Amino acid sequence: MTIQHAALTDPELHEPIGISGANADEIYTADGAGSGAWTAYPVLATTATAAEVNTLDGITATTAELNILDGVTATAVELNDIHLTLDIADGSADTSYYVVSPVDGLVSKIRTVIDDVVSTADITVTSSIGGVSITDGQVTIATAGSAAGDVDSATPSALNSISAGSAVKFAVAGGGAGGAPRIHLVLTITR
Numbered sequence: 001m002t003i004q005h006a007a008l009t010d011p012e013l014h015e016p017i018g019i020s021g022a023n024a025d026e027i028y029t030a031d032g033a034g035s036g037a038w039t040a041y042p043v044l045a046t047t048a049t050a051a052e053v054n055t056l057d058g059i060t061a062t063t064a065e066l067n068i069l070d071g072v073t074a075t076a077v078e079l080n081d082i083h084l085t086l087d088i089a090d091g092s093a094d095t096s097y098y099v100v101s102p103v104d105g106l107v108s109k110i111r112t113v114i115d116d117v118v119s120t121a122d123i124t125v126t127s128s129i130g131g132v133s134i135t136d137g138q139v140t141i142a143t144a145g146s147a148a149g150d151v152d153s154a155t156p157s158a159l160n161s162i163s164a165g166s167a168v169k170f171a172v173a174g175g176g177a178g179g180a181p182r183i184h185l186v187l188t189i190t191r
Contacts, residue, residue: 092180109188120176
C-alpha cells in the first residue's frame with residue numbers, strides 16, 4: 001500500500017531527513033535543485049558601533065507603532081525638520097510674538113500666509129533669537145497686489161542657531177492702522 005505524503009496526518013509526520021546530524025542552531029537551506037544542507041543560522045552583518053546600536057536602548061514603541069513608518073519616503077533632512085506655527089490676529093498691530101523651540105537646531109525657513117489684502121502699507125516680520133537679528137530672517141508682506149492666500153518667505157543664512165527651550169521673537173511692523181489681515185506664520189527648525 002502506498003501512502004501519499006499529502007495525506008499524512010500529524011502523528012504520521014516526521015522530522016526532516018538528516019536532523020539527527022544537524023548541530024544546534026542550524027537550519028536546513030534548500031539549494032533549489034531538490035536537495036539542501038544543514039548550515040549555521042546566518043548572522044546579520046553590521047558595521048554599527050556599540051554606541052549606535054545602543055541608541056535603540058529604551059525604545060518603548062510597539063511593533064504596530066514602528067510599522068507606521070513602513071512606506072515612508074521622506075529624506076533624513078525632511079524628517080529632521082520641525083514646523084512650528086504662530087497666528088497673528090492683526091498684521092497692523094506693531095507688536096512682538098514669540099515661539100519656543102522644542103529642539104536644538106537652525107532656523108531654516110520662515111513662511112507667512114495672509115487671510116486678506118494688505119490695505120495700507122507693507123508688513124514686515126523680523127525674527128531674532130536672544131536679541132540678535134537672524135540674518136536674512138525678515139519676511140515682507142507687500143501691499144501692492146496682495147490677496148488672501150499670498151505666501152511670502154525668508155531663508156535665514158546666519159545667526160540662526162537655536163537651543164531647545166529658547167524663543168524666537170517675531171517683531172511685526174507696518175500694515176497701517178486697522179484692517180490689516182490675519183497672518184499665519186510657519187517656522188521651520190532643522191535639527
